[in-house]
Amino acid sequence: MENEKEISAPAADFAALREEIATSYNDLSNRLELIADFALRDPSSFALRTTAELGEDIGVAPSAIIRFAKHFRFSGFSEMQAIFRAELQASSSSYQDRIKNLEKHGAACGTSEMTERFVDAGIASLRELQHSAPVEKIEKAAQLLADARIVHVLAQKRTFTAATYLTYNLSRLDVPANLLDGAGGTLEQQMTLVGPEDTVVAISFNPSAEETITAFERARATGARTIAITDLARAPFTNADSWFQISEASVDGFRSLNATISLALILAIRAGTICAENTQN
Amino acid sequence: MENEKEISAPAADFAALREEIATSYNDLSNRLELIADFALRDPSSFALRTTAELGEDIGVAPSAIIRFAKHFRFSGFSEMQAIFRAELQASSSSYQDRIKNLEKHGAACGTSEMTERFVDAGIASLRELQHSAPVEKIEKAAQLLADARIVHVLAQKRTFTAATYLTYNLSRLDVPANLLDGAGGTLEQQMTLVGPEDTVVAISFNPSAEETITAFERARATGARTIAITDLARAPFTNADSWFQISEASVDGFRSLNATISLALILAIRAGTICAENTQN
DNA sequence: GTCAAGATGGAATATTAATTCTAAATCAGA
DNA sequence: TCTGATTTAGAATTAATATTCCATCTTGAC
Numbered sequence: 001m002e003n004e005k006e007i008s009a010p011a012a013d014f015a016a017l018r019e020e021i022a023t024s025y026n027d028l029s030n031r032l033e034l035i036a037d038f039a040l041r042d043p044s045s046f047a048l049r050t051t052a053e054l055g056e057d058i059g060v061a062p063s064a065i066i067r068f069a070k071h072f073r074f075s076g077f078s079e080m081q082a083i084f085r086a087e088l089q090a091s092s093s094s095y096q097d098r099i100k101n102l103e104k105h106g107a108a109c110g111t112s113e114m115t116e117r118f119v120d121a122g123i124a125s126l127r128e129l130q131h132s133a134p135v136e137k138i139e140k141a142a143q144l145l146a147d148a149r150i151v152h153v154l155a156q157k158r159t160f161t162a163a164t165y166l167t168y169n170l171s172r173l174d175v176p177a178n179l180l181d182g183a184g185g186t187l188e189q190q191m192t193l194v195g196p197e198d199t200v201v202a203i204s205f206n207p208s209a210e211e212t213i214t215a216f217e218r219a220r221a222t223g224a225r226t227i228a229i230t231d232l233a234r235a236p237f238t239n240a241d242s243w244f245q246i247s248e249a250s251v252d253g254f255r256s257l258n259a260t261i262s263l264a265l266i267l268a269i270r271a272g273t274i275c276a277e278n279t280q281n
Numbered sequence: 282m283e284n285e286k287e288i289s290a291p292a293a294d295f296a297a298l299r300e301e302i303a304t305s306y307n308d309l310s311n312r313l314e315l316i317a318d319f320a321l322r323d324p325s326s327f328a329l330r331t332t333a334e335l336g337e338d339i340g341v342a343p344s345a346i347i348r349f350a351k352h353f354r355f356s357g358f359s360e361m362q363a364i365f366r367a368e369l370q371a372s373s374s375s376y377q378d379r380i381k382n383l384e385k386h387g388a389a390c391g392t393s394e395m396t397e398r399f400v401d402a403g404i405a406s407l408r409e410l411q412h413s414a415p416v417e418k419i420e421k422a423a424q425l426l427a428d429a430r431i432v433h434v435l436a437q438k439r440t441f442t443a444a445t446y447l448t449y450n451l452s453r454l455d456v457p458a459n460l461l462d463g464a465g466g467t468l469e470q471q472m473t474l475v476g477p478e479d480t481v482v483a484i485s486f487n488p489s490a491e492e493t494i495t496a497f498e499r500a501r502a503t504g505a506r507t508i509a510i511t512d513l514a515r516a517p518f519t520n521a522d523s524w525f526q527i528s529e530a531s532v533d534g535f536r537s538l539n540a541t542i543s544l545a546l547i548l549a550i551r552a553g554t555i556c557a558e559n560t561q562n
Numbered sequence: 563g564t565c566a567a568g569a570t571g572g573a574a575t576a577t578t579a580a581t582t583c584t585a586a587a588t589c590a591g592a
Numbered sequence: 593t594c595t596g597a598t599t600t601a602g603a604a605t606t607a608a609t610a611t612t613c614c615a616t617c618t619t620g621a622c
Contacts, residue, residue, distance in 0.1 A: 048366050063600080067599085111416045115547055138396070158450075161542070257446065262403050262539065332611090343611095
């Protein structure tokens with residue numbers, strides 16, 4: 001009876017429980033320590049998963065999860081899990097507010113809805129990239145980049161952003177890259193640097209800037225290898241040695257660039273990897 | 282057999298399910314309509330509670346919850362609830378940890394897997410953007426952009442890409458914007474253009490380029506309003522008039538820019554909208 | 563008013579997951 | 593090395609929850 005009076009209650013909320021777990025490592029057996037790590041690292045899984053699933057993820061027996069909860073004076077896992085669940089539900093309140101705002105079309109509905117639409121559009125573009133950029137195409141293009149004396153990246157206006165990104169990342173990976181940015185109206189002069197041992201990457205969405213088309217055709221005439229990233233299967237870009245048709249959804253006339261920059265990054269990395277392998281051999 | 286082939290699969294994710302529920306009211310009986318209301322209003326309870334608890338909260342029999350799930354072609358409530366649970370977990374505050382976990386499994390084993398990783402990382406970043414860029418913050422920053430005599434956009438190296446994008450889109454929307462690109466090592470000279478009636482946007486991820494920090498602090502000293510887009514809540518960017526903390530997952534040390542460029546676009550559009558409204562009034 | 567179809571609630575049943583218990587394994591100290 | 597204490601895994605048991613089934617109620621058409 002006396003002993004029972006002295007045993008304190010389990011933590012009443014997540015903050016207290018998290019603190020108690022974090023300061024209890026010296027008191028925990030090996031298995032319980034693994035569980036503590038997991039509970040603090042991924043509390044939402046702790047909130048939602050069964051003891052069997054958690055046990056498998058952590059690498060312990062399900063009964064160890066129960067023992068963990070009892071170590072912290074809960075009657076069982078269910079009582080401890082309720083703390084994690086309450087926390088998970090509380091942390092989702094901003095999400096509920098966002099849902100309500102969407103339903104109501106409330107005060108700042110324009111901005112909230114616009115964010116939602118751009119996020120959804122970006123996600124859709126990224127998912128589509130998995131289809132439009134299959135491995136063989138990436139490998140072929142990356143090989144063209146890796147084999148080049150210099151990679152020249154050509155883009156104007158909105159796709160210029162993707163071009164700076166590709167150039168920057170190629171350079172970081174020791175793939176010689178030059179941004180054909182047309183500074184001071186000098187795109188034509190910049191093109192004189194392009195030779196037949198080079199690769200030119202044109203990034204252009206319909207409607208294409210006239211300078212981009214001209215420069216691309218000049219590159220082909222020079223004998224350089226060419227890669228095109230475009231949204232429509234249109235000449236002259238379909239004449240490239242390697243080309244990608246990318247879907248970038250737009251919202252209210254503004255086109256995002258999620259798929260394009262992700263592809264640019266993937267190509268740069270793969271080209272850099274190939275170059276590194278070639279250097280070793 | 283023919284009939285069974287025509288019955289479509291249940292919604293695969295929360296967005297699709299939410300849409301289907303919201304557009305199905307005419308097909309629902311009285312009780313199922315009550316449940317639909319509740320599911321859309323309080324999805325986290327739907328994720329976490331038992332059919333008995335939900336039935337009591339809603340004022341229907343537990344079996345009505347089952348019938349609701351079957352109406353939407355799920356085998357039962359448990360299968361439907363799993364959709365709500367996945368969404369709840371995805372929206373929880375531990376989401377940033379998931380982004381970081383994506384980083385850990387480096388070593389691009391193959392191009393196919395690398396593409397998958399970047400797509401997943403991009404999607405994760407975009408979803409996180411919904412939390413890290415709430416409406417109030419976007420509105421405040423957009424107002425600072427719209428009110429500026431000139432918006433100067435400051436970024437170096439990898440975030441330079443996002444800066445070109447923001448500047449381009451602001452300009453398209455008739456918001457006067459100047460890219461502080463440091464061409465020819467002239468960032469310090471470019472900063473002399475910045476005055477107290479301007480707004481400076483710094484886009485910088487840790488570790489920040491020294492020039493970016495210096496230029497940002499100079500902008501503040503000049504009296505310009507400042508906006509920072511950064512990955513860590515660190516001075517000096519937390520001293521900005523408005524700042525965003527963005528999670529961008531990286532793979533093999535290469536950081537994508539999906540959330541950052543999407544935020545840039547959203548800000549540009551909102552600023553352009555505000556300017557257009559101000560011009561009308 | 564009648565009747566058929568659909569909706570409904572709740573008891574019975576089935577399924578799933580938590581919990582208990584115990585033999586075996588492991589650890590730590592003498 | 594031995595012994596006692598502690599930890600552990602997993603089978604058996606229990607508890608909790610989902611699901612099914614069907615009698616009853618409700619609704620709408622004729």
